[in-house]
Amino acid sequence: MDWSAVRAEFPALAQWTYLNAATFGHLPASATRAVNEHFAHRDELACSDFLEWFGDADRLRGKLAKLFGATADDFCFIPHTSYALSMLINGIDWQPGDQIVTLSPEFPNNVYYPAMLAAKGVELVEQPWPIYDAIDARTRLVLVSAMNYSTGFRPPLAELGSFLRERGICFYVDGTQGAGAFEIDLQTIDCDLLAVHGYKWMNAPAGAGFAYVAPRVREWLSPMVIGWRSDRGWREVNQLNHGVPSLPLGAEKYEGAMLASTLLYALEASVDLIQQIGIGQIERRTLELSGMLRAQLAGLGAQFADPGPSPIVAARWAHRDAGTLALALKRERIVVSARHGHLRISTHFFNDEQDVEHCTRELAKLL
Secondary structure (H helix, E strand, C coil), X not given: CCHHHHXXXXXXXXXXXXXXXXXXXXXXXXHHHHHHHHHHHHHHHCCCCHHHXXXXXXXXXXXXXXXXXXXXXXXXXECCHHHHHHHHHHHCCCCCCCEEEEECCCCHHHCHHHHHHHHHCCEEEEECCCCHHHCCCCEEEEEEECCCCCCCCCCCHHHHHHHHHHHCCEEEEECCCXXXXXXXXXXXXXXXXXXXXXXXXXXXXXXXXXEEECHHHHCCCCCCCCCHHHCCCCCCHHHCCCCCCCCCCCHHXXXXXXXXXXXXHHHHHHHHHHHHHCHHHHHHHHHHHHHHHHHHHHHCCCEECCCCCCCEEEEECCCCCHHHHHHHHHHCCEECEEECCXXXXXXCCCCCHHHHHHHHHHHXXXX
């Protein structure tokens, strides 16, 4: 793989050493072109072909199915993962004494709503890995991120999924951290719902999200939004059904209304790039760079939140404030993050060895 050619697809990297995919990814040039082409197409045809945009969205569903090991009908488009998690939580008939189990620490997005269920007598249990001892007959839902936003820890999703399936417990995975950086095989994980906001490792705009909803879940989970696309005959715009809608069988029933087509064209271009390179090759490259980074930081005396391997490296130095270090690096046009006392540095396939060396060289000066 000519990684320099891949890197050239990301214009922002010409001026910045960007090691912060865990916060934001970057649009490849192909995604920007796709958006511009869509706007030009709108002007050319005066939006008279708007129904074909939904066909393009269906094409993207097929590409997501291939990338994640599912079928096109299993995917719906969402504005963010909060939408998908709220839909799932709203669809469960909670009873006093029920329990939700998650990892500690989890991203607050995955904790806030479950914590509010305390008003219904539902207990939220947050526990460091392993969490198996916290799961019992009262557990209705287990939710985890594919990669921890703070430490970089990657829970064994397939092992956890098998454990939960045997017990009939609902399994939610937030794939925003990780999808696009390493393989997520839904056939192996066997989760009930996977939600991904594509603005991080998928290198898509904010607002371009998607969710996998397992067929067994679609049998009981009702849509959170009902709109004109909630009826199976929504494509017959000249004669739309009036009355109670007949819901589609696929996951598209959770969309309900218009799609953010512009954002989805950008997402499709990014998915195309991922598939062109190959998710296996992307994972190897990303971990190669993060391993190089981890070794160099260890030479600078760093202590790590998690031993890896992971695209996220969370490093700490005694008596040094991570936020201050991140700001100092930004002044040198090196972008990283600070999370919970650790300097969080995240590598992606658009990075190279020079990025790692530049970052560690400037860190050595600061330390």
